[in-house]
Amino acid sequence: MKALCWRGKTKLEVEHVSDPAILNPRDGIVRITRTAICGSDLHLYDGYIPTLEPGDILGHEFMGEVVDVGSEVTRIKKGDRVVIPFTIACGQCYFCKHELWSACDNTNPNAWMMEKLYGFSGSGLFGYSHMMGGYAGGQAQFARVPFIDVGALQIPEGLPDEQVLFLSDIFPTGYMAAEVCEIKPGDVIAIWGCGPVGQFTIRSAFLLGAERVIAIDRFPDRLKMARAGGADIINYEEVDDLVEELKWMTAGRGPDACIDAVGLEAHGTGIASAYDYAKQRLKISFDRPTVVRQVIQACAKGGTVSLPGVYGGYLDKIPFGAAFGKALTFKMGQTHMHRYMGRLLKHVEQGDIDPSFVITHRLGLDDAPDAYRTFRDKQDQCIKVVLDPWKETVAA
Amino acid sequence: MTITTNIAPKFDEEEFSRRPATSKLETALTLAAGTAISLYGILRRDWFGAAFAGGGGYLLYCGIADLRRPYQGRVRVGFTILKPPDEVYDFVRNTKNWASGLHLIRLERNNDGGSSVRVGGENALGLTSQIEVTDEKPGEFIAWASDARMIEHRGVVHFKKAPGDRGTELSVALEYKAPTGPLSRAAALFAGLDPEQLVRENLRHIKQLMEAGEIPTTAGQPVGARGVRGTAERIMFREHPVADMQAERLAGD
Numbered sequence: 001m002k003a004l005c006w007r008g009k010t011k012l013e014v015e016h017v018s019d020p021a022i023l024n025p026r027d028g029i030v031r032i033t034r035t036a037i038c039g040s041d042l043h044l045y046d047g048y049i050p051t052l053e054p055g056d057i058l059g060h061e062f063m064g065e066v067v068d069v070g071s072e073v074t075r076i077k078k079g080d081r082v083v084i085p086f087t088i089a090c091g092q093c094y095f096c097k098h099e100l101w102s103a104c105d106n107t108n109p110n111a112w113m114m115e116k117l118y119g120f121s122g123s124g125l126f127g128y129s130h131m132m133g134g135y136a137g138g139q140a141q142f143a144r145v146p147f148i149d150v151g152a153l154q155i156p157e158g159l160p161d162e163q164v165l166f167l168s169d170i171f172p173t174g175y176m177a178a179e180v181c182e183i184k185p186g187d188v189i190a191i192w193g194c195g196p197v198g199q200f201t202i203r204s205a206f207l208l209g210a211e212r213v214i215a216i217d218r219f220p221d222r223l224k225m226a227r228a229g230g231a232d233i234i235n236y237e238e239v240d241d242l243v244e245e246l247k248w249m250t251a252g253r254g255p256d257a258c259i260d261a262v263g264l265e266a267h268g269t270g271i272a273s274a275y276d277y278a279k280q281r282l283k284i285s286f287d288r289p290t291v292v293r294q295v296i297q298a299c300a301k302g303g304t305v306s307l308p309g310v311y312g313g314y315l316d317k318i319p320f321g322a323a324f325g326k327a328l329t330f331k332m333g334q335t336h337m338h339r340y341m342g343r344l345l346k347h348v349e350q351g352d353i354d355p356s357f358v359i360t361h362r363l364g365l366d367d368a369p370d371a372y373r374t375f376r377d378k379q380d381q382c383i384k385v386v387l388d389p390w391k392e393t394v395a396a
Numbered sequence: 397m398t399i400t401t402n403i404a405p406k407f408d409e410e411e412f413s414r415r416p417a418t419s420k421l422e423t424a425l426t427l428a429a430g431t432a433i434s435l436y437g438i439l440r441r442d443w444f445g446a447a448f449a450g451g452g453g454y455l456l457y458c459g460i461a462d463l464r465r466p467y468q469g470r471v472r473v474g475f476t477i478l479k480p481p482d483e484v485y486d487f488v489r490n491t492k493n494w495a496s497g498l499h500l501i502r503l504e505r506n507n508d509g510g511s512s513v514r515v516g517g518e519n520a521l522g523l524t525s526q527i528e529v530t531d532e533k534p535g536e537f538i539a540w541a542s543d544a545r546m547i548e549h550r551g552v553v554h555f556k557k558a559p560g561d562r563g564t565e566l567s568v569a570l571e572y573k574a575p576t577g578p579l580s581r582a583a584a585l586f587a588g589l590d591p592e593q594l595v596r597e598n599l600r601h602i603k604q605l606m607e608a609g610e611i612p613t614t615a616g617q618p619v620g621a622r623g624v625r626g627t628a629e630r631i632m633f634r635e636h637p638v639a640d641m642q643a644e645r646l647a648g649d
Binding site: 001003005006007008013015017018019020021023024025026051053054055056057072088090091092093094097105106107108109110111112113124130133134135136140144146147 | 476478562563593596597600603604607608609610611612613614615616617618619620621622623625626629630633
């Protein structure tokens with residue numbers, strides 16, 4: 001089969017590799033019909049996530065048709081059309097039983113690596129470094145899905161791939177980011193970053209009853225999409241002081257919840273941002289926590305800071321005094337995918353939301369190496385790239 | 397409960413030494429101080445100096461003895477398994493499960509009816525020792541001890557009900573004496589024979605088999621060409637080599 005392999009920092013190649021096989025009794029094999037490039041894949045592309053090895057197959061947002069199942073698989077059948085969550089969960093451990101699916105104890109074969117770095121290991125992830133399990137990813141024609149009975153979401157007839165593909169990561173991720181803010185009537189929610197996750201966070205906040213959503217970015221096309229979703233917008237490059245601007249827009253209260261849908265490759269203005277760039281460049285730090293500082297500073301007293309954006313290491317110059325002084329609540333972590341997929345599929349079926357609005361590029365697998373660069377550099381008004389791994393687009 | 401933790405006397409071997417292993421820093425300081433004091437003593441060239449040299453010499457002797465002493469270590473690892481204690485006990489006590497679940501540890505039956513444990517691979521790095529269950533209370537604990545040949549070890553496996561609905565606390569506490577100096581210990585570490593990690597990974601396997609029904613793996617999945625760097629990293633991370641998974645370049649790349 002064809003698969004997108006990482007060869008080193010900003011170097012990707014489409015290679016012919018062997019087809020995946022059932023390795024464990026609870027595995028399934030999926031013939032992938034649609035897969036997408038995630039914002040967090042860009043951290044891998046840029047080499048910010050340790051323990052990714054040359055030759056690894058990337059991709060964790062995918063769906064397709066089940067073509068084979070292991071001997072212990074009972075719920076999922078050959079021929080089922082399924083969306084696969086990016087976190088792998090066993091369904092039997094304490095964390096799975098308590099709906100903390102991304103903290104599953106039993107799915108990371110390289111748990112020791114993550115234990116050395118973080119003390120404990122979370123669940124395995126598809127195509128996201130060896131520390132996170134080293135599972136081959138889904139930017140390929142086929143993928144092996146461990147514990148397929150637990151994760152795979154069956155898709156009813158009639159829903160096109162593009163409407164359900166994002167149930168594999170970004171829609172639940174955006175939804176959880178808003179849900180953990182425990183939105184009450186009258187709440188104002190500020191969201192940093194209007195990329196794909198930010199867009200779903202905006203719409204989820206409204207689904208959950210937010211009074212008003214303020215979306216922050218610097219790209220006009222992304223801000224336009226945010227406005228189409230009902231948000232008020234701020235281009236942070238056009239305001240003097242973002243925190244003051246948010247205070248002004250909320251008559252001195254500040255947003256009741258602030259959501260960082262940006263993560264470790266944040267852009268910003270001013271000295272703090274330049275400092276983060278310099279540290280990352282010198283490899284003193286994995287992360288540029290520009291947005292973490294802003295969300296803490298801007299959040300209303302007693303409010304919630306929610307971090308769906310990915311961070312990897314030790315963050316520097318975090319205003320913890322402000323966080324303590326305002327009695328903030330922090331919520332973060334990999335999405336507990338399995339908790340939200342069924343619920344969000346209902347929203348899609350009822351027509352509350354059509355997740356395909358976020359797609360700007362539809363390409364083949366062979367275009368993926370270029371698409372990563374386009375997406376990272378936000379060229380060509382790129383917001384979300386969807387790949388059809390079977391489309392023949394090889395340029396000579 | 398009485399837990400007898402040494403069967404060495406049965407084999408006319410010396411008792412497991414109670415003296416704790418010294419730290420590297422302690423040994424280094426002893427050697428440095430010994431060298432300095434004896435040099436000072438020799439340079440004084442008087443009776444007082446001779447006393448210093450004698451004291452320094454003793455310190456040097458202690459430092460060198462530390463370096464040559466068999467290594468003693470302790471391992472304490474616990475896992476919580478979401479199953480009742482009886483079930484976990486039965487699983488661990490059933491030696492058939494050892495073959496399917498345990499990594500680099502093998503239980504063998506001896507001709508005389510006893511058992512021995514082999515730690516490590518089939519090659520020269522493997523260490524075999526005869527063991528005996530010295531005390532046991534079904535559903536609560538199993539204590540074992542080995543003879544003093546090769547690697548000497550003894551310890552207790554505990555099965556305890558975890559608080560609330562969290563299942564069973566399965567823990568292993570053991571001490572061991574390895575007849576090796578620092579160099580061969582480093583070699584063993586590189587071969588994946590760090591005792592603590594070995595115990596940890598095997599308890600993890602037991603947990604995974606009992607809860608999820610399988611041990612998660614990626615060995616045998618498709619990969620692209622690893623290249624020099626990828627191969628080096630795989631050896632460094634001690635990942636399973638994947639045979640016959642050679643990728644070919646896509647025409648036009």
